[in-house]
Amino acid sequence: MKDGYPKEIRDVAAVLAHAGFEAYLVGGCVRDLLLGTVYSEPVEPKDWDVATNAKPDEIQKLFPDSVYENKFGTVGVKTDSEDQKLKIVEVTTYRIEGKYSDKRHPDEVTFAENIEDDLSRRDFTVNAMALGMVNEESGIVDPFHGRKDLEDKIIRAVGDPDARFTEDALRILRAVRFSAQLGFAIDPRTEQAMRRHAGLLEFISKERIRDEFVKLIATDRAHEGVRMLERDGLLKFVLPELEEGVDVGQNKHHIYSVFEHNVRSLQYAVEQRFDTDVRIASLLHDVGKPRSKRGEGPDCTFYGHQVVGERMALEVLDRLHFPKDRAERIALLIREHMFVYDPETVTDAGARRLVRRVGKENLEALFQLREADRIGSGVPKAQPYRLRHLKFRIEKVSQDPISAKMLKVNGQDIMQEAGIAPGPKVGAILAVLLEEVLDDPTVNDRDVLIARAQNLARLDDKQLAEMAKFARKSADEAQTRVEEEIKKKYYVK
Ligand code: ATP
Ligand code: MG
Numbered sequence: 001m002k003d004g005y006p007k008e009i010r011d012v013a014a015v016l017a018h019a020g021f022e023a024y025l026v027g028g029c030v031r032d033l034l035l036g037t038v039y040s041e042p043v044e045p046k047d048w049d050v051a052t053n054a055k056p057d058e059i060q061k062l063f064p065d066s067v068y069e070n071k072f073g074t075v076g077v078k079t080d081s082e083d084q085k086l087k088i089v090e091v092t093t094y095r096i097e098g099k100y101s102d103k104r105h106p107d108e109v110t111f112a113e114n115i116e117d118d119l120s121r122r123d124f125t126v127n128a129m130a131l132g133m134v135n136e137e138s139g140i141v142d143p144f145h146g147r148k149d150l151e152d153k154i155i156r157a158v159g160d161p162d163a164r165f166t167e168d169a170l171r172i173l174r175a176v177r178f179s180a181q182l183g184f185a186i187d188p189r190t191e192q193a194m195r196r197h198a199g200l201l202e203f204i205s206k207e208r209i210r211d212e213f214v215k216l217i218a219t220d221r222a223h224e225g226v227r228m229l230e231r232d233g234l235l236k237f238v239l240p241e242l243e244e245g246v247d248v249g250q251n252k253h254h255i256y257s258v259f260e261h262n263v264r265s266l267q268y269a270v271e272q273r274f275d276t277d278v279r280i281a282s283l284l285h286d287v288g289k290p291r292s293k294r295g296e297g298p299d300c301t302f303y304g305h306q307v308v309g310e311r312m313a314l315e316v317l318d319r320l321h322f323p324k325d326r327a328e329r330i331a332l333l334i335r336e337h338m339f340v341y342d343p344e345t346v347t348d349a350g351a352r353r354l355v356r357r358v359g360k361e362n363l364e365a366l367f368q369l370r371e372a373d374r375i376g377s378g379v380p381k382a383q384p385y386r387l388r389h390l391k392f393r394i395e396k397v398s399q400d401p402i403s404a405k406m407l408k409v410n411g412q413d414i415m416q417e418a419g420i421a422p423g424p425k426v427g428a429i430l431a432v433l434l435e436e437v438l439d440d441p442t443v444n445d446r447d448v449l450i451a452r453a454q455n456l457a458r459l460d461d462k463q464l465a466e467m468a469k470f471a472r473k474s475a476d477e478a479q480t481r482v483e484e485e486i487k488k489k490y491y492v493k
Helices: 007-018 028-038 055-064 115-120 146-150 161-167 170-182 188-196 196-203 208-215 223-230 256-271 276-284 305-319 326-338 348-358 360-376 385-400 412-419 424-439 448-457 463-489
Strands: 024-026 049-052 074-078 090-094 095-096 109-111 130-132 140-142
Touching: 007 049, 007 090, 007 256, 024 115, 028 130, 028 146, 049 115, 049 348, 055 074, 055 090, 095 115, 115 130, 140 208, 161 188, 170 188, 170 196, 170 208, 170 223, 188 196, 208 223, 208 276, 223 256, 256 276, 256 360, 276 305, 276 326, 276 360, 326 348, 326 360, 348 360, 348 385, 360 385, 385 412, 412 424, 412 448, 424 448, 424 463
Parallel strands: 049 090
Antiparallel strands: 024 049, 024 130, 074 090, 095 109, 130 140
16 A cells, blocks of 8 residues: 555556546545544545546446446446455546435436536535545645545535535435544534434435444444434434433433433443444333333333333334344344343243343343443443343353253163163163263263163162262262353353
């Protein structure tokens, strides 16, 4: 990466230049390259976009191994890069966009003559810079002073904010997302225009809203972004159900309103770098409370709010066109988030039932959600050791029990194959076999065990009883050893 950008990009630019065309890096990658000079650490661009004055057919001629899939001027140039992000370099003809009447793609694409015009259709000044890669024009093209805004950490619409948000209202959510992603403030004029045009989000496709929402949730300041959505009157177009909890007071076990608690739970999930699904579950986990609230003041109740919340989450996520399995997983976490983990109350059977309801693969996420709930309450009263205790119980019940049940033969087999009658001898033989299997799991084979049982059956009763006594003692010790290890793992005293 000699010039701050990869060889594959330089190669593409060189081919364009050789044919007499211009080539610039544009958009997010320029912003991210420059961010590295503002923050002390480099920021790795998510993708590399090249803009050129060559028309799509001209680009295709220069790069026979390329694909032109859409009508928006972007040609995908294939490279032999190892890097997933560089296998296809997107080369886009300078363009200005018409109206987005389907609110998804511009109705028509008009190619532009120069890079400045191309930059003028972009959303924010920090996203509207280009970096020349062909000698004569090398350097930054920055007609909207994005570099200054980047240094001042400001998200500002390019040109007239009202015009930008009217053209494409998704930009309103993009402003919030970039603000959270970059830790930038939104310029007041831009933010006022966002509030003014919030209603236009109604017409934006749910998929586009979902994608921005998920990107927001994945940032390190997702919780601040959600607060901004609420403050600026945007939340009702993204998650109206979440807004129901604003100023809804809780009972004596809480100090925050329902909304505040949901956001704080998200914040904890973000700080712990929990995955996006757990973050969304944390944000929505008490979404059912306003509708299940009974009474007022310190003694009000929210019985069944987790079930109401499960249903609401499914509605929310379905409306945003989340894939069904993902929506169901998040809703399941919400439904189960009230699980009991009081060591005095939870039995092995209870732990087993929880595992069955939630699924082993979702347990970790459920514990994370519960932790986020606990910390997000601001008054974490439950003791973390209790949660660890439950984890220990669960691990114990989901482990193969160290008992005669794990043997590949049972008492019936032994009586039949070794020709002995029911009685203590059967139990003794099983105990010896178990001890031997614990010692060497490879002997847990039906034929091997039956042969061994036939030998043991020939011993006299006293000798066999002695062996069994020894075997049982050592099996007990093995069980204790396993439990000790699990306990250590979860620091359960
Ligand atoms: P990141 O990839 O980190 O999410 P990005 O800035 O690359 O950020 P993309 O969505 O990949 O964002 O878009 C690339 C560029 O295209 C942006 O930097 C911006 O210049 C422009 N752009 C994208 N979407 C819009 C839009 N809705 N309106 C105007 N310009 C846009
Ligand atoms: Mg990008």
